[in-house]
Structure formats: structure tokens, C-alpha cells
Amino acid sequence: MTGMTHVMVKGMNIPLDAPGVRAVLRWTPGPGAPDVDASVLLLGRDGRVRSDADFVFYNEPRHPSGLARHLPKKRVPGGLTDTVEVDLAALDPTVDRVVIAASCDGGPFRLVQDLTLTVFDTAAPPQAAPLLTFEVAPDTGHETALNCGELYRKDAGWKFRALGQGYASGLVGLATEFGIAVDDGEVDSGRAASAPATAAPEPPPTSAYGYPLQAPSAAHVPAQPAYGYPQPVAATQAAEPALTAPTAPAPVHQQPQHGYPAYGYPQPVAAAPVPAGAPAEQGYALPPQGPQFQPGR
Template identity: 55%
Template sequence: MTHAMLKGSNVPLDAMAVRAVLRWTPGPDVPDIDASALLLGPGARVRSDEDFVFYNQPRHPSGLVRRLPKKRVTEGLTDTIEADLAALDHSVEQVVLAASTDDAPFLAVRDLRILLYDAAVPADGGAPALAVFDIQPETGLETAMICGELYRRGDGWKFRAVGQGYPTGLVGLATAYGISVDETEPAAGAVSGPRQPEPSGPAAGPRQREPAANQDQAATAAFPPPPQSPPAYGYPQPAAAPQLVLPPMGPQFLPR
């Protein structure tokens, strides 16, 4: 049975390994979407920068949370996060599932939804989703969205439909949860055309076009000290956008 979720609703999970699929309808004016996950400990903060799984750091060091390559399906495009909840360290209390664009507002994104599946069932097996949540931006100006949240409840896990947006993009989302940002980049306004950050480590650099083959991207996250603003209703508030640049975020569409 598929649970059709409303914003703020939650559902217990029988599956202890899940596949969270972001899906949207592409188009000439629709920005590319990237899925990401943050593993949160006490105080709804990451324990270290390694707890941020995104396009340049697609696998958590534990191997228990990972981002899969994008796919084109009949209904549109997908980007997917898999999480083995049963094996996660007990210090991980939540896994935040997010979506972001390359500075384009979510107003232009069509049919965005998150579908939660049992990861033990093959992706192409035709099994119904455990839960589905149609994500609607509140203002349309958001450039990052918290789509849902996996969180511990007793000895099990639950899924909550969130739908909270950030106008400060992936950087604003990451810093709100405690990711530190490398401030060695020039101000975003000083760069025209495709952004080319200076490498800050052996695996750092511009994001590469994602191939059709299932190849993981390999790079490390480097993000400024987080703003110390109190959370509201359990979720961090958007902070002023730091003057720095993430690796380029697109295009990542598969060949048409």
C-alpha cells in the first residue's frame, strides 16, 4: 500500500533500507534537480562534513547512505538516495532528504515529488512505493527544498513529508545544519559564465557531467562556519547566502 503524504504527515517504516527517489518532469525552462542527504546527530546537526551526501560526495564513508546516478524514466527524470537505516550508527537520529537547483527557483520545476521504496526490492521490479509526497514550494523562489525526513522513533524509523524551502540554495541548506564551507573562492557575483572554482584538495573541482553508465562521482565537500541562528519548528532557518561558490551543478541531464 502506498501512503499519499500531506505536508507535515508521517508514516512508520517497515523497511529498514529505503530508496528515496526524487522525480520531476524535464523541459526547456526547467532547471536540473540534485538530490542530497544530511545525516544528523543530536541537536539536528551533522557530526562532521562527511555527513553530507551530495553530487560531489556521493557516498557516506560508512557506505550506508549513497546517491545513485540519475535516470530517465517514462514519467520524467529521477535522482535517488539510498539509506540502510538499520545499520546506521545510533548517533544518527535523522536523515534529511533534500533537492536543490543551480540557482534557478523551484517555481520553474514541474511535478516534483519524492517516492519512498523498500530498497530490498529491485528498482525495476514494479513494486509500489511505500510513500509518495508531491512537493509544492511555498513562494516559488526557493533554490533548495527539504523534501522529507527519515527519523528514529523508538526502535524503528518513520518518514515525514516536510516541503520546507531555502532561498539560499545548497550552501544555505548545508550551513544551516552545520556543514563548514571553504571560503577560498571568489564572490559569486564576480564570476560570469560557467563557474570554475580553484581546487582545494585532490578530489575537489568542478562537477562533471554525469555519465549514463553507473559511475559514482568522487569529490569531497568543502563548505563557511554555520550561522548560529535558532531553529524554528525543529528545522534550521535560511541564512544569508555566503559569498562563495559550489562546483557547477549542471547540466546533468542524460542524453536525450
């Protein structure tokens, strides 16, 4: 078949006389067009993969046997390509079919222009003509994954069948169809809801010079200026019922705590306590009197 290219249509099949194949997906990029990815699945006689390793794609680009590979994308004149290779002659006899698939991310296949599958003989010279070409056209245009074609054993050789069968569930749906256990990445329904955000803590007080001050104690009452502003009232009085007769508030020491700047003003000094039972005038002394005011003079 060297030098002869078969142009395939959907449903057509031909024999392949090649020890290995290189399947190239090609398309024309454009505004709003999704990206296309090629993949390959190795299937057993039951039409399902033997293990998840039989699914070779961009996240798992090499089969453990090395007989199936996903190659990097390439930009070619007028388009892009994505490629997979399979060594047919060396595959384990338990592999009965090889599916060549395409998937797109960002939209359905109706937005992809000029999607074509071209199959080459890996043993042929680089400039040799392809074995076949197949213009892949989705049935509805809503598909996001396509089984472009499959290689299957026939007697002692291999044949290729052009399919173009689509899946609206993307690469996950296509993989699941052939027995792949796909992790869909859904969030665990039992995960606890996130806690509501809390208010940010208030910044510590600062002086007029921008330096942080020591935090006041719970019983501290800031000093108030004596310029006619109302003075603070003890908290105990504020907590009394309105109908209770007001009582004189306990004296409150107004001197600022250590760490707060006094700004140069003299601080109040507590008066000396008066002993209990002492006369009211105790603690008071007249200044020295002249002789004219002293008794007996």
C-alpha cells in the same frame, strides 16, 4: 506495508518498516526549467551533522560508512530522476535523523514541474509498489533548496515526515543550516590586482626579401640616398637651444652597418686625412703636363 503506498501531504508522518530506503526525486524537464539534485544528510541528536562527511550529494556520492549513497540521474518516460539510498537498520545509533533534500541549479523551484518524492523499500522486489509518495510544492516558489522530508527514530523503528521546507540560499544555505562547513569559493580579498597589459614588442626589421636583419647599434645612423632628400642631422645639434648659433655638424659616416643589404650601390669611402699645418694645396697633384706647359721650355 508491502503493496501499500501512502500518499503524503505536508506535515504528515507515517512509520516505516524497512531496513533501508531508496528515495527518488522525479520531475518533468522543460524549456527554462533548472536541473534538480537529490542529497541526504545524516544528523545527530543536536540536529546537526557529526562531520562534513555526513553530507552525501553529487560531489560526495558515498558516505565513508557506505550506508548512504547518491546514485546517478536517470531518464524515465516523461521525466528525470535523481536518487539517494540509506541503510537505516545499519546506521550508527548516533544518527538520529536523515534529511532528504533537493536543490536546483539555474532557477528557483517555481520553474520545476511535477516534483515528486517517492520512497521505496530497498529489501522489496524491484517491481514492488513504493512505500510512499509526496508531491513537493514550495511555499513561495523562490526557493532553490528544499528539505523534502526526514526520517527520524521513533522508539525502536523509523518514521517519515513530509516537510517541503524551502531555502532561498540554495544547497549552500541548506548545508550550512545543518552545520556543514561549505567552501563558497570566494576570491581572497587580499589578492593583488592583475598587472595591466603591456604593449606587444615590435617585430625585428626585415629586408626586402623577408629575412630578419641584425639589430642596429645605438649610434647607427642609416644611410640616406643622395637624390635631393635632406641628410640626417647629428642629435647633438638638435639638442642645442634655438638661440645658440648653429655649428657645423660632425661628419657622419653613412655606410650601412654589417648585416644590412647594400643593394649593389658603391659605398662612400672616407678621404685620407690632411696633416695639420700642411699647405692647403697639399694632397693635390696636377696631371702630367705636356712640354709646352713645363717651365723653362
